[in-house]
Structure formats: structure tokens, C-alpha cells
Amino acid sequence: HLGEELETLKRKSQVTTAGNGKTRTTREIELERQLQELRDAHELRGSQLVLLETQQRRAELSNAALQAQILDLQERVRRDAEEIECLSEEKARFKLRAMWLHTLLLLRRAPRERRDASTQDGEGLDRSTRHL
Numbered sequence: 001h002l003g004e005e006l007e008t009l010k011r012k013s014q015v016t017t018a019g020n021g022k023t024r025t026t027r028e029i030e031l032e033r034q035l036q037e038l039r040d041a042h043e044l045r046g047s048q049l050v051l052l053e054t055q056q057r058r059a060e061l062s063n064a065a066l067q068a069q070i071l072d073l074q075e076r077v078r079r080d081a082e083e084i085e086c087l088s089e090e091k092a093r094f095k096l097r098a099m100w101l102h103t104l105l106l107l108r109r110a111p112r113e114r115r116d117a118s119t120q121d122g123e124g125l126d127r128s129t130r131h132l
Contacts, residue, residue: 003035006031006032006035009025009027009031
């Protein structure tokens, strides 16, 4: 809009000042200054837009990297959960084996304890026969 107004004023000025050279009006100077300010502002906005687009690309790349890390961590959690389940089952099997071994040891000790209890001195039949 300002550019059009400036061009119109330049044409009028050329018609009126055709005889005396390059005379510029105050309005033309003001419009040129405003036009340059608008161009500078447009250039600044363009630079800001490029900067924002670059930041957006970086954020998207960062987001993609974080998504990949999330997927990796989810996979690790799944594997760890499976391993924990497997270890829990193995722990239960070991506990069961330990209980069976403990039971077998108790059963093996029980006859000895009965033999030992059958003598007066509590040392078993072998020693009691030696004293006789």
C-alpha cells in the first residue's frame, strides 16, 4: 500500500518537476523511509521465521530421539519383567527342592535319634554294649 502511494507521488512529482530536475517532497521522503522500515521489518520477520522453523526441526528431532528411547526402555522393562518371572519360578523350584532335602535330612536323622534315645546314657546302642 505504501509502495503504491510512493509510486503515485513520484509520478506526480515527475510531472510537476520535469523542468527543474530531481526535487523530492517531504511526503516522498517519509514514504520511502516507511517503505524501508517495512522492508527491514519484513526481513527481520523472515529471519525470525527461519529461526523458529529451525527450532521446530530440532524439537521434532529431539522428540523422535526421545520416542526411540521410550520404545527401548519399554522393551527393556518387558524383558526384565519376563526375567523376573522366570527367576521367581526358579526361586520357587529351589525352595521346593530345599524343603524336600530338609525333609529327607530330618527323616535320616530320626532313626538315629530314636536309637540314641533308647539307651540310658543317650549315646546309642554301640556304646551301651561296650559298657556291659
